[in-house]
Amino acid sequence: MKARVADQHDTAASWLTAEKLEELRPIIEANAQAIVDKEVAAWTPEFRAALRKLREGGIENRS
């Protein structure tokens, strides 16, 4: 088990480099935007209206 965990650490460490992340940046950002766009598409007009009201300070913010 210890060996397996060590292997996993090595696997992650081996690909996570600044160069690799820069190379993947367009893919990562496109994927993230696609995920968010899908979720935002499911927002109802009522939820959007509530968000606008929150932003405009129409709802008390004391948490």
Place this chain on the structure above:
Amino acid sequence: MNAAFYGTDWYGERLTFWFKSMGRASIVKAIMFRPTSEPDIYEIALGDLTSDGLIDLEVRSDNGDMEEVLSTVAKALLFFLSDHLGAQVVIEASSDSRSRLYQMAIKRELENLGDCLAVHGFEGENPEVLQRGKNYKRFVVSLRKDGLEF
């Protein structure tokens, strides 16, 4: 805020963060703030980053370091809000268990930063101040306008 957290790196205007979750395994996590079609409203995407650039939002890592991961996300959120003062961030919970997890983390942050943060939960379409025992589907976090006296 006193919980341990991981160091993060980021791209550009602090819209994309990543870090290594070092629990039972080493997992690369991505925290991404993306603009929505609503002005000044961003949504956060949090998931495991794969070596081909995909982000897995649904995976349950069970990596034994949940506290550190949530504290790291909270730090990233604060970094983001400090750079985008008028922004609101929507956090969507993909399941009831995630909702409970997020609510626990938010409550903990509010104990320290309640004067700076405004947080609302949505069960349905209407926001409310967070209440114990409720499973909110969405959370909206922003800096309090009256708390911005740096």
